[in-house]
Amino acid sequence: MTRLSRWQLSKSEKNDEGSAVVEFVLIAAPLFLPALLFFSALHNTARTEIELSNLARQSLRVFVTAEDLNLGHQRVKFVLKQFEEMDSRNRFTYNITCGAERCLTPGSLVKMELFREFLGEENQRRKAVAVAEGYVDKWRSGS
Amino acid sequence: MVEEVSKDLEHPENGSIEAGLTMIPATAFFLLVMQLVVAGSFQLIETIDLQSTLSRTALFGSEGSEFAFEHSRIVEEQSTEIPGGGELLMAKSSAKVPIINSLAPQDLKVTSHVLVVRE
Numbered sequence: 623m624t625r626l627s628r629w630q631l632s633k634s635e636k637n638d639e640g641s642a643v644v645e646f647v648l649i650a651a652p653l654f655l656p657a658l659l660f661f662s663a664l665h666n667t668a669r670t671e672i673e674l675s676n677l678a679r680q681s682l683r684v685f686v687t688a689e690d691l692n693l694g695h696q697r698v699k700f701v702l703k704q705f706e707e708m709d710s711r712n713r714f715t716y717n718i719t720c721g722a723e724r725c726l727t728p729g730s731l732v733k734m735e736l737f738r739e740f741l742g743e744e745n746q747r748r749k750a751v752a753v754a755e756g757y758v759d760k761w762r763s764g765s
Numbered sequence: 766m767v768e769e770v771s772k773d774l775e776h777p778e779n780g781s782i783e784a785g786l787t788m789i790p791a792t793a794f795f796l797l798v799m800q801l802v803v804a805g806s807f808q809l810i811e812t813i814d815l816q817s818t819l820s821r822t823a824l825f826g827s828e829g830s831e832f833a834f835e836h837s838r839i840v841e842e843q844s845t846e847i848p849g850g851g852e853l854l855m856a857k858s859s860a861k862v863p864i865i866n867s868l869a870p871q872d873l874k875v876t877s878h879v880l881v882v883r884e
Contacts (some may be wrong), residue, residue, distance in 0.1 A: 646787040650794050658798050665805030669812060673879075676816050680882045684847060687884060693849045700848055701880065708855065708878045 670738065674752035677705055677714075678736040682754040685718065686732050691725055698734075713739045729760045796866035800873075804862045808875035811838075811860050815879045819856050823883040844883075852883040 681698045688694035702714045715737045722730035738750045838860040845853050859876040 646790050649787060649791050654791075654794050654798050658801065661798070661802050661805060665802075665809070668809055672809065672812055672816070676879065676881075680880060683882050683884075684851065687851065688849055696848050697851075701853060701882070704845065704853060704855065705878075705880055708857065708880070 670740070670750045671752070674736060674738055674750055675754070677702070678734055678752040678754035679756075681716065681736060682732060682734040682756045685734065686726070686756050686758045688726065694726065711740060715739075726758050728758055728762050730758050732756055732758060793866070793868055797868060800862075800864070800866045800869045803865060804873060804875055807860065807862045808877060811858060811875055812877040812879065815840075815856055815858050815877055816881070819854055819879050819881040823854055823881045847882065850884070853880055854883055855880045 681701050684697040684701055685694040688697050698716065698718075702716070706712050706714065717735040717737075718725070719733040719735075720730060721732070724730075725732060733753065733755045736752045736754070738752075739747055740750065838858050840856055840858045842854065842856045844855065847853050855878070857876065857878045859874045862873045862875055864871060864873060
């Protein structure tokens with residue numbers, strides 16, 4: 623072992639001394655902050671998905687059990703408005719597609735797409751979508 | 766000379782006490798992250814369970830709803846008539862979350878709200 627390598631060893635030993643704050647930041651920043659962001663985003667996405675899919679199912683249900691189209695849309699809007707009052711962050715729009723020419727014909731397939739606008743990262747407006755499909759009751763009195 | 770070098774490397778694992786002290790804030794922060802995960806999971810469970818219970822109530826008309834976490838859950842139920850017939854059942858609940866970190870608020874609660882159509 624030469625004199626130079628001994629000097630290098632003693633120098634590296636001195637460099638081991640560090641600040642606790644710097645060490646904490648070096649540990650915490652790359653490990654915990656991404657985990658925090660990830661779990662937060664995961665939780666928000668899962669919650670939005672669950673709430674929106676349930677709301678789409680319920681809205682579809684009130685639509686297919688309505689007497690006519692106008693009343694159907696009125697009922698859907700009523701349900702969405704009630705949910706908006708419960709959680710003021712929500713703003714909904716929807717799209718209804720029917721399998722038959724007349725939407726509320728007994729046995730026809732109705733598809734509802736429900737969109738929820740919310741503020742995402744960096745205040746960008748994002749939309750969550752839920753789709754529900756259902757049939758109009760075959761034994762209902764024709765409308 | 767070899768002896769001198771081996772003497773230098775005798776305790777290579779020795780660290781400063783400061784480095785050890787970083788474990789304290791790191792652990793506290795880790796537990797805070799875990800607390801958030803637990804709270805988030807509880808909120809999802811709460812929402813799913815409330816949906817399930819309210820759907821059962823709408824379908825089978827069970828008046829006395831059985832809730833999970835009943836000991837720590839507060840539920841506000843209300844209903845309103847839907848235009849054209851039917852009833853809209855709405856429920857808000859707030860449930861306590863288990864505390865795993867003493868730095869977190871001690872009365873941490875999660876809230877969820879659900880609505881279901883009863884024909």
